[in-house]
Amino acid sequence: MAHEWFTREEAQGPRFCVLGPVGAVVGDRAAVPGGPGIGGLLAMLLLEPNQVVPVERIVDVLWDHEPPATARTIVQGYISRLRKWLSTVDPGGTTRIQTSGAGYRLAVEEARIDVALARRLLAESRGKPADVRAELLSRAQSLWRGPELSDIAGRVRAPELAELRLTVIEARLDADLELGRHDEVIGELVALVDTHPFREHLVGQLVLALYRSGRRAAALEFYQRFAHRAAGELGLDPGPGLRELHSRVLRDDTTLLEPRPTRVITPRLGVLVPAELPPTPSGFTGRDADLAWLDRLRAGGDPAATAVGVLAGPAGIGKSALAVVWGAGAAATFPDGTLFAALSGFDPAHPPADPAAVLGRFLISLGVTQDDVPTEQADRVALYRTLLAERRVLVVLDDARDSDQVLPLLPGGSSSVALVTSRRRLDGLVALGARLRVVQPLAPDAAAAVIAHAAGTTAAAPDLDRLARLCGCLPLALRIIGARLASSPQWSVGELVERLTDERTRLGALRVEDTETGVRAALDVTVGALTPDRVEALRLVGTVPGATTGPHLLAALAGVDVETARDRLRALAALFLVTETARDVFDAHALVRAYARDLAADRATRLPEVLRYYLAVADHCRRHLRAAADDLDESADLPLPPIPDRDAALDWFETEWPNLLAAAAEGAAAGLHDQVWRLARLAGEFRRTRPRRDDWAWVLDLGLESARAAGDRRGEVLIRLSRCVLLTRFGGESEILADGERAVAVATELRDPRLMVMGHNALASALYGQKRHHDALAHYHRALDLAVRADYRLGEANIHNNIAQVHRDLGDPAEAVAPQTRAVDMFREVGDLGFVGLALANLAELEHELGHLAPARAHATEAITLAAANGLELTEAFGREVLARVLCEEGDLLGTRVELEKAADLYRVAQSPLVATVQERLDTLPAV
DSSP: OOGGGSOHHHHTSOEEEOSSBSEEEETTEEEOOSSHHHHHHHHHHHHSTTSEEEHHHHHHHHTTTOOOTTHHHHHHHHHHHHHHHHHHHOTTOSSEEEEETTEEEEEOOGGGBHHHHHHHHHHHHTTSOHHHHHHHHHHHHHTOOSSTTBTSTTOSOOHHHHHHHHHHHHHHHHHHHHTTOHHHHHHHHHHHHHHSTTOHHHHHHHHHHHHHTTOHHHHHHHHHHHHHHIIIIIOOOOOHHHHHHHHHHHTTOGGGGSOOOOOOOOOOTTOOOOBOOOOOOTTOOSOHHHHHHHHHHHHOSOTTSOEEEEEEOOTTSOHHHHHHHHHHHHGGGOTTOEEEEEOOTTOTTSOOOOHHHHHHHHHHHTTOOGGGSOSSHHHHHHHHHHHHTTOOOEEEEEEEOOHHHHGGGOOOSSSOEEEEEESSOOHHHHHTTOEEEEOOOOOHHHHHHHHHHHHTOOOOHHHHHHHHHHTTTOHHHHHHHHHHHHHOTTOOHHHHHHHHHSHHHHHHHSBOTTSSOBHHHHHHHHHTTSOHHHHHHHHHHTTOSSSEEOHHHHHHHHTSOHHHHHHHHHHHHHTTSSEEEETTEEEOOHHHHHHHHHHOTTHHHHHHHHHHHHHHHHHHHHHHHSOOSSOOOOOOSSOOOOOOSHHHHHHHHHHHHHHHHHHHHHHHHTTOHHHHHHHHHHHHHHHHHSOOHHHHHHHHHHHHHHHHHHTOHHHHHHHHHHHHHHHHHHOOHHHHHHHHHHHHHHHHHHTOHHHHHHHHHHHHHHHHHTTOHHHHHHHHHHHHHHHHHTTOHHHHHHHHHHHHHHHHHTTOHHHHHHHHHHHHHHHHHHTOHHHHHHHHHHHHHHHHHTTOHHHHHHHHHHHHHHHHHTTOHHHHHHHHHHHHHHHHHTTOHHHHHHHHHHHHHHHHHTTOTHHHHHHHHHHHSOOO
């Protein structure tokens, strides 16, 4: 590793490497994280620093789309081991792995990653004198310590790294040739051309170096060899640049012997270098990642193409400010000037700018007299690109309506950069090679800083943070709030927080008095570009209580087919009114959501339809999770999403969970109690599989209130039984007892056998939790008798499992084995694999206590496999705990530690208090 290329401050910490063996360098010591799997995971995180890498993509990449059943568990283990490795290479903790949603993020200073440093050195070299370029590029080249991403068995592929290396080498060789070092680079070029025979830039460099070294015949021979091979293998002729070089060598053009930089046409005498960028806005902050992206765009990777960047995003996100600030900072690297055009693509006061008119103005800025500006647009395009062919110019095209408006305004040559901003993605430009950057809202701390700067306020940071979040961290909204605080002393931070918290008054507060400037006005312009059916789609998005929606719900509300609904949502996404965060999951910025809800005057009348849709899909999904213990049937003739299996059902619940909670809360407030308690019951079935205490308790409490308000006694019993399951998992025996007693009483009055079984079972579990073992057994046997008479096989299996646990707690594991084995067999018979896993783990625990280690290990392993396959975190964690006990007794301390660490991670994710017990065992475990 070339340590000297890091600053003194950077050199004090670890340097992370992908340009060679994957790992880190600490001081002069190389550190690798482990085997190819762990190294591959580290490589993925380093290639996307400070970005969330989804677990699904990690699994797909590491196992090449053929993952084992336990792939997610293996990834969790890799993450745990990587965190330990990071704690050794970076004891200060500046680099860490964060869990975020369904993925992981490596929080790291990008300057510590070798590939980021290589890109930075390449960018810095642009426009510098040849000797400086050669030095910077030699530094960049020295960062490669071997083949990229080596020592990870090809688990991760990143061909852009090899392309970056060649770009660095070619740029360094250009500088060396300019410095007259042709003799020194011939050997290197011969080897490079042999390895990359169709890379024309290298071939041209070799031909030029040979000619300058007095080896004209060899130069011509290398050219002919390339031309024959390209024609024979690719069916292509050499490009125009290489053909021109060949022609000049044939003519013995002695000007080739003069090393000099690429010729730049200087504007003719009397013509000023254009500098058309608007003034940079004050208080600009929080865009470091975007500015770095623009730096990389300028550095480029294709020496033959114009760099074109598209900054796309919703109204008010700060695209224009970003373009202007970056352009002002980069102006020194564009010695021939900066051109700027406001294209008025979404300006309500002006029609979209005519490309021909913009070209005419650009030509005049470049020194063409008014009389010499061509009449026809095609002629203006040709002259414009001719003038810029060998100049280094920045062209900023602001607020473009579509790709057709932009295409004539793109410069020619490879030295210039075009930067386009738009409320659309401009896929037409991207298809032609433009790079797209979707500008996101600011981070909360940067958003608060914008308000503080605009207002000149000294308000407490928490108040500004809350204001920023209520503005959705949208720069336009932030500046308006700052202006209100600065110009209107009657407005306090607290009053603005109150106005913004109420969705009915939020958009009104985000408007500059006596002007048309405001978030609503900006969105009005965007929505004005929509067709009526798409405006209706946005209005329906406003009827949904949650933050996201999808085409199936929209189809149900609009009465159209799913494909039509999907097309309408994607049309909204094209204008950044919504964002497709995953397939068929469309999110809306908080302020867009408020705008859409203002459009939806009939929200209250559509809410029952929304709840009916969620009830139908949730009922369909819960039947994949476990055998239904009740006869609730929410099926409806609606366009439901395809849910083919258990994994799909869990994914649907996980994705829609915030929406289900929002719908339940809004439904309860609207008095739709019958729908709310049923939705709470179905939501509880998901949380039985992936338990989280806080939101599970909240939704069941809401469900109980709604069942009582609806006067539905059966619903009250079902919700109380769900509460018993929750409290059994997380503690609260007194509450379980009250719920169980009430459930038994009401179920008996209703004379419902299944409810009576479940009620006695819940009551027995509460008594068991209070160590009243004999009372618990009495109720369990009463429940068992009722289950047998009602032929309720699932309930019978569950009760056998619970009876076994009472006997174990009484200190009689031998007595517990028979009912526990019966429970396993009956759960297999019923086909409830989730409960099979739990019963197997319980059986393994009994066998371990009886000293039967071999069957205990086998049953614990099977329980873990079933739980992992079915997404049952608590069952998997318990199974790993039992397996750890067996391994410890067998003397396998390493295996014991691994299983306990995995169990702790799973308990932590599930918010289970059992994590403390496992962590205590880990802390007392002898070192391996």
